[in-house]
Amino acid sequence: MKNLNILTLISLCVLVACQSDTFDREQLDFDLMNIINRESPTGSLSYFILAQSNDLAALPQDPKNPLTPEKVELGSFLFFETGMGIVPKNENGMQSYSCGSCHVPAADFKPGRRQGIGEGGFGFGYKGESRVKHSAYVEEQMDVQGIRPLNVLNVAYSAENTLWNGSFGSTGANADLSDIYGVFDEATVLNHRGFHGLETQNIEGLKVHRMLMTKALADELGYTARFDAAFPDLPVEERYSNIAVSLALSAYLRTLTTTEAPFQKWLKGDMAAMSNEEKRGAMVFFNEGNCNTCHTSPAFSAVKFFAIGVNNLDDLVSFKEGPELAKKNLGRGGFTGRESDMFKFKVPTLYNLQGTPFYFHGASKQSIEEVVEYFDKAIPENPNVPAAQIASEFRPLGLSEQKKADLVAFLKYGLQDPTVTRLAPSALPSGNCFPNADPLSKREIGCE
Ligand code: HEC
Ligand code: HEC
Numbered sequence: 244m245k246n247l248n249i250l251t252l253i254s255l256c257v258l259v260a261c262q263s264d265t266f267d268r269e270q271l272d273f274d275l276m277n278i279i280n281r282e283s284p285t286g287s288l289s290y291f292i293l294a295q296s297n298d299l300a301a302l303p304q305d306p307k308n309p310l311t312p313e314k315v316e317l318g319s320f321l322f323f324e325t326g327m328g329i330v331p332k333n334e335n336g337m338q339s340y341s342c343g344s345c346h347v348p349a350a351d352f353k354p355g356r357r358q359g360i361g362e363g364g365f366g367f368g369y370k371g372e373s374r375v376k377h378s379a380y381v382e383e384q385m386d387v388q389g390i391r392p393l394n395v396l397n398v399a400y401s402a403e404n405t406l407w408n409g410s411f412g413s414t415g416a417n418a419d420l421s422d423i424y425g426v427f428d429e430a431t432v433l434n435h436r437g438f439h440g441l442e443t444q445n446i447e448g449l450k451v452h453r454m455l456m457t458k459a460l461a462d463e464l465g466y467t468a469r470f471d472a473a474f475p476d477l478p479v480e481e482r483y484s485n486i487a488v489s490l491a492l493s494a495y496l497r498t499l500t501t502t503e504a505p506f507q508k509w510l511k512g513d514m515a516a517m518s519n520e521e522k523r524g525a526m527v528f529f530n531e532g533n534c535n536t537c538h539t540s541p542a543f544s545a546v547k548f549f550a551i552g553v554n555n556l557d558d559l560v561s562f563k564e565g566p567e568l569a570k571k572n573l574g575r576g577g578f579t580g581r582e583s584d585m586f587k588f589k590v591p592t593l594y595n596l597q598g599t600p601f602y603f604h605g606a607s608k609q610s611i612e613e614v615v616e617y618f619d620k621a622i623p624e625n626p627n628v629p630a631a632q633i634a635s636e637f638r639p640l641g642l643s644e645q646k647k648a649d650l651v652a653f654l655k656y657g658l659q660d661p662t663v664t665r666l667a668p669s670a671l672p673s674g675n676c677f678p679n680a681d682p683l684s685k686r687e688i689g690c691e
Contacts, residue, residue, distance in 0.1 A: 271522045272514050279510075282529045284539070291541050292510050293397065296498040296666060303399045304497060305439035308490045313473040317466065318495025319668050321488055322346075323677035326464045327454040328362065332384040335377060336362040336681075342452065342492070343678025345392050347371040348667040351598025352395045352499065357606045358556065361386035361452050367684040370598075377681065386452055389557050390571045391606045396663060397542035397592045398441060399497040404546045405440035407571070407588045407604050410578035411447070412440025415546045420579065427580040428570070441496060445489035458483040464673040501542075501594040501660035506653070517657050524653025527646045532618070536636050537590050543658075548575040548587035549634040552623025554607040574604075586628045594658045611654050615647050 279288040294301035299310040323343040345359030346352040355371025363385030365377040403415030413434045425432030430447045461467045461483040508516035539545045555572045570577035576585035602608040621639045676690035
């Protein structure tokens with residue numbers, strides 16, 4: 244009898260707890276929906292729903308490079324095609340690197356290490372973390388950059404002007420700057436072609452990363468028919484060129500959306516996709532945190548530039564780039580030459596932050612907790628950034644420990660799509676090893 248009572252009592256408690264949990268959850272969902280509707284530029288939370296990778300019509304695109312399934316597929320292969328690396332600075336690197344060397348799918352399309360290594364790297368590890376300098380190289384020959392790679396996931400939502408300084412692209416923030424294209428930043432002369440940033444940047448990117456497409460190579464690697472299907476309107480002289488490759492790469496990159504993140508599922512009506520902690524964190528994000536005043540796009544990126552005074556990469560690692568490096572550290576000012584743009588950097592997406600523990604353009608923070616702490620205190624860490632440049636929106640928040648923990652949970656889990664490797668091909672038509680094909684990487688990736 245006594246036992247039974249206890250059992251009844253326990254099940255009653257469970258029932259009540261369960262009910263109050265459901266009640267909490269419903270109230271939370273309701274409150275969060277209200278806040279997001281209020282904060283949405285369109286007045287509706289549907290603004291924040293990212294387009295599905297295969298819904299080409301819904302993805303943001305360049306009118307001069309309309310998305311087609313053929314282009315996207317071709318680009319998905321070429322992004323990882325080590326066979327395109329035919330203009331290395333050292334013969335040891337021949338056909339051993341790709342875009343994927345620094346944008347590794349298993350590391351959320353980041354390098355897996357603080358600084359990516361394209362040509363001149365050796366080895367891969369599990370997700371790029373153990374790629375090191377090839378012993379046959381001197382530093383000057385290596386393809387490394389003095390800034391942390393941006394996340395290419397969700398790049399469609401900030402593709403009008405790409406790179407941390409937004410230098411590429413002739414529309415968006417660069418629309419009124421045509422007289423300075425190529426002036427302070429030589430490569431930006433390409434903006435005169437009139438494409439969005441992404442399409443423009445990848446033309447230069449192929450050169451920077453020592454890749455080249457020719458008709459002979461397309462034939463050899465088995466891509467000719469795919470170029471024909473993707474670019475039937477391009478004259479044959481241009482059809483198997485770096486321009487066509489850039490357009491295909493851009494088409495593919497635009498489809499990399501993090502639609503399976505819990506917050507995305509919640510927005511689409513699956514209320515159980517996020518924990519209560521993540522939901523409370525989302526409230527902090529849109530409310531007291533004011534994070535969305537700068538992280539404005541559906542991907543929480545923006546083609547806007549702010550100085551929040553973080554440290555640069557050159558303070559931290561040895562590979563240097565000479566004068567180009569110093570220019571990167573000036574942010575937007577390195578492109579425009581304007582005093583008012585100095586030390587301002589593009590607002591990055593906040594999805595899939597977990598792939599590599601390196602945050603901000605100089606990788607000066609190694610955990611999401613540290614990033615939240617930085618925004619909460621709002622004390623610039625880089626003494627070289629003049630106080631007058633620091634964004635007025637970057638100010639102390641005074642969040643409680645609980646709110647900071649909730650915000651961290653939202654960023655860490657709510658915005659993490661755990662399935663992004665689905666966006667990479669499983670094999671290349673050429674049969675080449677990818678994303679790297681140096682002897683050590685080949686063994687580690689399992690190509691031989
Ligand atoms: C050596 C490593 C490395 C390789 C190889 C590499 N990238 Fe990157 N990528 C970077 C870095 C670093 C940045 C940020 C550079 C900057 O902003 O100045 C970046 C930025 C980008 C961006 C900008 C995203 C945005 O939001 O503005 C795109 C797109 C991109 N890379 C695509 C590519 C493509 C396509 C290739 C192959 C042609 C490639 N990358 C090869 C390191 C690399
Ligand atoms: C003043 C505008 C502004 C506000 C407000 C703001 N951010 Fe940012 N955020 C940026 C910029 C700009 C960067 C890139 C700075 C850099 O690396 O130089 C950034 C970077 C980040 C990063 C690093 C992403 C990466 O890939 O390295 C995270 C995470 C982040 N912000 C989260 C937040 C959160 C959470 C809030 C609210 C508490 C917030 N931000 C508020 C402008 C802002």
